[in-house]
C-alpha cells in the first residue's frame with residue numbers, strides 16, 4: 343500500500359529552517375482537526391514568497407499547532423505574468439473558474455462586474471480560500487492573488503497600458519487566440535471573459551477603442567464563460583507561458 347500523499351499547506355508565516363513556529367489558525371485547524379495529524383507527522387509548507395519547506399508537526403493543536411521547519415525543498419518560483427479577468431457566474435461555475443485558473447497558472451484573478459453580470463454578492467474571502475486550496479493541491483509555491491471585484495469601466499480607466507488586455511469576443515471579430523497571444527508574447531497579459539449574457543454592445547465598442555485591447559476569437563462555437571476561461575488560459579500558456587520549454591534550475 344502506498345503511503346498517503348504528504349499534506350501540503352499554505353501558511354502566512356516566516357519559514358526558517360531549524361526553528362519551531364506556530365501555524366496560523368486555519369492551517370492548524372486543517373492539519374490537526376480535519377486531517378487528524380499527530381505529533382511527528384511530516385508536511386510541506388509554503389508561504390507564497392520563500393518556496394516550500396519540509397516540516398514536522400511537533401505539538402498538535404486545533405488553533406496553534408507548533409511545527410518544526412526542517413529544510414527548504416523547493417525555491418520560490420513565480421508564474422508567468424498572466425491575469426484572468428472574469429465576470430462572476432453562478433456559484434458552482436465561479437468555483438470551477440477559480441480552481442482552474444489557479445491550476446492553469448493565472449498570477450492574479452480579478453472578478454469584473456460588467457453590464458450583464460448576474461447580480462449576487464461576491465464573497466471575496468471565499469474566493470481567496472478557494473485559490474489557496476487550489477494552490478496547495480497543484481503545488482504552486484506562489485499564492486495567486488484574488489482581487490476585490492471591480493467594475494469594468496473602473497478597471498479600464500486605471501489600466502497600465504503595457505499589459506495587453508485580450509478580450510474574449512464571442513462575436514467572431516477577434517484574431518485567433520494562439521496567433522494573437524504569440525504575437526504579444528513577452529508582454530504582461532490579461533484575458534477578459536464575459537458573463538453568461540456576454541458583453542453589451544457598448545462594452546465591446548469601448549474595449550475595442552482602447553490601444554491595449556486585442557480582440558480574440560476562440561473559434562466558431564459559443565463557449566460557456568467557464569470553458570472560455572479555461573481555453574484562453576490554456577492557449578496562452580502553450581504559446582506564451584510556461585507550457586513551452588523553459589530553463590530548469
Ligand code: SAH
Nearest residue numbers: 510511512535536539540559560564565570
Ligand atoms: N450570451 C452570449 C454568450 C456569452 S459566452 C451569446 O449567447 O452570444 C460568455 C463569454 O465567453 C463571452 O462573453 C466571451 O468572453 C467568451 N466566449 C464564449 N465563446 C467564445 C468564442 N467563441 N470566442 C471568444 N470568446 C468566447
